Amino acid sequence: MARETWATRIGFILAAVGSAVGLGNIWRFPFQTGQEGGAAFLLVYLLFVVAIGFPAILVEFVIGRRTNLNAVGSLRELGGGAWRYVGWLFVVTGFVILSYYSVVAGWFARYLVVGVTDGFTVTTEAEAAELFGIVSTGLDSLVFHAIFMALVIGIVAMGVRRGIELAVKVMVPAIILFLIGLAAYGTTLDGAGAAYAYYLSPDFGVVVDNWTSLLPAAAGQAFFTLSLGMGVMITYASYLGEDRNLATDAGVIVFLDTAIAVLVGFVVFPFIFAAGTDPGQIAVGAIFFSLTQAFATLPFGTLLGIVFFGVVTIAALSSAISILEVLVSYLIDEHPIDRLPATLGAGGAIFLLGVPVTLDLVFLDLLDGLADGVLLVLGALILVVFVGWVIPDVGLSELGQGITSVDPWDDIWLWMVRLPIVIVLVVALALGALDYLEFLRVDFAAWLGS
Ligand code: PHE
Numbered sequence: 001m002a003r004e005t006w007a008t009r010i011g012f013i014l015a016a017v018g019s020a021v022g023l024g025n026i027w028r029f030p031f032q033t034g035q036e037g038g039a040a041f042l043l044v045y046l047l048f049v050v051a052i053g054f055p056a057i058l059v060e061f062v063i064g065r066r067t068n069l070n071a072v073g074s075l076r077e078l079g080g081g082a083w084r085y086v087g088w089l090f091v092v093t094g095f096v097i098l099s100y101y102s103v104v105a106g107w108f109a110r111y112l113v114v115g116v117t118d119g120f121t122v123t124t125e126a127e128a129a130e131l132f133g134i135v136s137t138g139l140d141s142l143v144f145h146a147i148f149m150a151l152v153i154g155i156v157a158m159g160v161r162r163g164i165e166l167a168v169k170v171m172v173p174a175i176i177l178f179l180i181g182l183a184a185y186g187t188t189l190d191g192a193g194a195a196y197a198y199y200l201s202p203d204f205g206v207v208v209d210n211w212t213s214l215l216p217a218a219a220g221q222a223f224f225t226l227s228l229g230m231g232v233m234i235t236y237a238s239y240l241g242e243d244r245n246l247a248t249d250a251g252v253i254v255f256l257d258t259a260i261a262v263l264v265g266f267v268v269f270p271f272i273f274a275a276g277t278d279p280g281q282i283a284v285g286a287i288f289f290s291l292t293q294a295f296a297t298l299p300f301g302t303l304l305g306i307v308f309f310g311v312v313t314i315a316a317l318s319s320a321i322s323i324l325e326v327l328v329s330y331l332i333d334e335h336p337i338d339r340l341p342a343t344l345g346a347g348g349a350i351f352l353l354g355v356p357v358t359l360d361l362v363f364l365d366l367l368d369g370l371a372d373g374v375l376l377v378l379g380a381l382i383l384v385v386f387v388g389w390v391i392p393d394v395g396l397s398e399l400g401q402g403i404t405s406v407d408p409w410d411d412i413w414l415w416m417v418r419l420p421i422v423i424v425l426v427v428a429l430a431l432g433a434l435d436y437l438e439f440l441r442v443d444f445a446a447w448l449g450s
Contacts, residue, residue, distance in 0.1 A: 003068060003333075004160040005239045011165040012240055013252055015322070018168035019232050020257035021175060022319030023104055024225035026312050029261045030219050031287055032446075034279040036199045036214050037206035042265070044207060044214055046258065048222040048356035052424060054254050055416045056228050056380050059387045061246045062236030062398040070329040072229025074238065078391050086382055090231035091327060093375040097230065098323040099354035100367040102152065105316035106144030106358075110135045111288065112309035119302040120295035120363050128289035136285060141358035146351060148188075148313075152320045156328055157340050160239055164321055171318045176260065179310045183266040185304065189294075191273025198270050198279060216432035219424070220372040226257055228378035229383070232322045244402045247409070267308075274298075284364060321422040324350070362447045369439050374433035381425040388418035 006012040033041045067074035079086075114120070114131070122128045134140055157161045186192060207214060223229045225229025237246070268287065272279055275297075277290035295305035324347055332340035356363040387395040392414055399410055 003239075005241060007161050007165055009244060009249075011161075011169065012236065012244075013249055014021075014168040014172045015164055016227075016233065016236050016249075016253045017256045018172050018315075018318030019227045019236065019322030020225060020253060020319070021172070021260050022225075022226075022315045023101060023108075024221070024319070025257065025261040026264050026268075026315060027104060027108075027284075027287065028224065029221065029274075031284065032217055033199075036217050037203065037210065039200055039202035039348055040204065040206040041214060041218060042199065042262075043202045044218040045221055048218050049226070049254060049258050051416070052219070052421050053222045053226045053228065054250060055228060055413055055421060056223070056384060057233055057254060058399065058413060059383050059417060060231070060244060060396070061237040061240075061250060062387060062395045063300065063383070064234035064242045065242070065246065065401070066394060066398045068238050070238065070333040071234045071326055072234060072330045073333050074234055075386065076200075078394060079386060083390075086386075087330070089375070090234075090381055091330060091383070093230040093379060094323050094326045095350055095353060096367050096375065097371045098152075098253075098320060100352045100357045100364050100371075101316070101320055101323070102148045102350065103354045103357040103364070105313060105320060106141060106146075106148045107135050107288070108309050108312040109148060110144045110317060111292070111369045112306060112313055115295070115302055115309060120292050120305045122292055123296050125289060125293070126380045128292050129285075131292060132285050132288045135228065135288070137359060142355065145354050145358050148317070148320070149347055149351045149354075150190065151317060151342050152324055155321050156316070156324045156347070157343040159339060160168040160325075164210050164325065167321070168318050171314045173357065175318075176256075178307050179260065179267060180265050182304065182308060183263055186270035188268055189270045189298075190275040192196075192270045195269035195273040196266075198273070199265050212431055213435065214379070216373060216428045216435060219377055219428035220432060222435065223376040223380050224372050225261060226254065227319065227322060229379035230434070231326045231379070235326045242401045245397060257264065259425065271295075274340060284361065289318060302409035335432070360447075362444065365439065366444060369436050373436045374429070377425060377429045377432055381422065381429060384417045384425065386423050388414065388422065390395065392418075413429050 006015070063074050063078065067077050069077055070087075071090045076084040077089045114135070122131050155167050157163065186195075215239045229235060269279065270290070271294040272287070275290040275294040291308070292305070295301040295308075298304060324343065327346040328339060328342045331337050331346065332339055357367065360443060395417075396410055399413065
């Protein structure tokens with residue numbers, strides 16, 4: 001059977017944006033920003049997106065479009081030798097990320113159901129924490145993890161055009177519209193002024209004092225939110241024709257993902273300040289506490305809450321399908337397997353890997369820390385070295401396809417990819433790996449001992 005392609009240009013862009021926009025923007029970005037000091041983190045993150053994220057997305061695009069192959073096969077074909085095995089890293093990363101991603105997405109879906117059936121009524125921190133406990137661990141969490149994975153499997157099983165492309169054409173515009181509405185509503189909240197000050201005026205002291213944690217956190221966040229470092233963009237670009245300007249498409253995708261993350265800050269921080277929560281404390285769960293409390297007290301709160309949790313669930317879905325597609329495209333390109341069994345097999349295995357996360361949140365930190373602090377940065381580093389040093393000519397010629405005029409930016413791109421980006425990524429990887437080892441040695445060891 002012939003390999004599928006995107007039906008339309010906008011379909012590809014929306015699929016890539018749908019992959020990029022997800023829990024990374026809506027759940028991870030606010031709590032990272034809170035933990036790493038507010039506006040200072042935002043600034044470093046934005047710098048990373050422009051200087052590293054944009055060139056790195058092009059790196060994945062040229063690999064995918066040149067070969068029209070999955071993430072494993074494309075590196076084997078272009079690099080040969082040991083590069084044959086690098087793609088395996090992406091397969092592992094995909095398994096790790098989607099297993100916990102689906103559990104967290106299930107929480108949002110569960111809150112959506114809470115809103116629809118009971119409305120949001122908890123007003124105290126203690127009650128909110130209790131509700132989060134019920135949602136996030138045990139049977140509820142397991143059931144919604146299963147439901148979410150079933151949806152992901154269903155869409156991916158339908159294929160590129162009928163499944164992914166059709167789904168994102170509806171989802172992405174809906175996400176953007178609703179977030180703009182919620183942000184506009186945020187301006188009317190009591191805490192809005194304080195929230196904007198916190199979010200927008202950077203304290204450069206924080207950057208200087210905390211750079212060893214801020215740098216890897218910002219790098220990890222930039223890759224996570226742009227779906228980089230694990231072959232998603234290779235896979236999606238592999239369904240592309242040669243007639244398109246990769247740089248323009250990448251620009252649109254990076255811009256939309258970043259604009260949406262920044263917009264989410266304008267939604268979440270006013271709600272958090274309105275609920276009186278300290279933004280430095282909004283860890284993985286506390287964002288749910290403050291939001292449910294806010295939705296319980298605001299006029300039309302339940303409706304706002306339903307919209308919010310609905311949007312997040314949809315956004316998470318369009319990201320999750322891209323992760324599963326990396327694994328499925330690998331399986332069907334490289335093995336005599338059809339799409340349906342490949343999707344069911346990979347999706348089922350991911351469901352099982354996520355089960356521990358539904359039992360104890362320590363597994364969330366274990367998997368997210370590994371994926372974000374180490375695997376994605378490592379994957380991105382390998383890809384930039386590959387394109388920058390092993391196949392620079394292929395990279396440049398592929399980047400030039402679909403462009404009519406000669407572009408001086410191509411050389412700047414190659415130069416960035418070869419040196420500055422490699423250096424920053426090596427530093428970020430070393431710091432991120434140390435951070436993760438520290439987590440294993442201290443927090444995880446304490447958990448094991450308890
Ligand atoms: N970019 C997605 C988000 O922000 C997460 C993701 C990471 C998707 C890696 C694919 C690959 O939610």
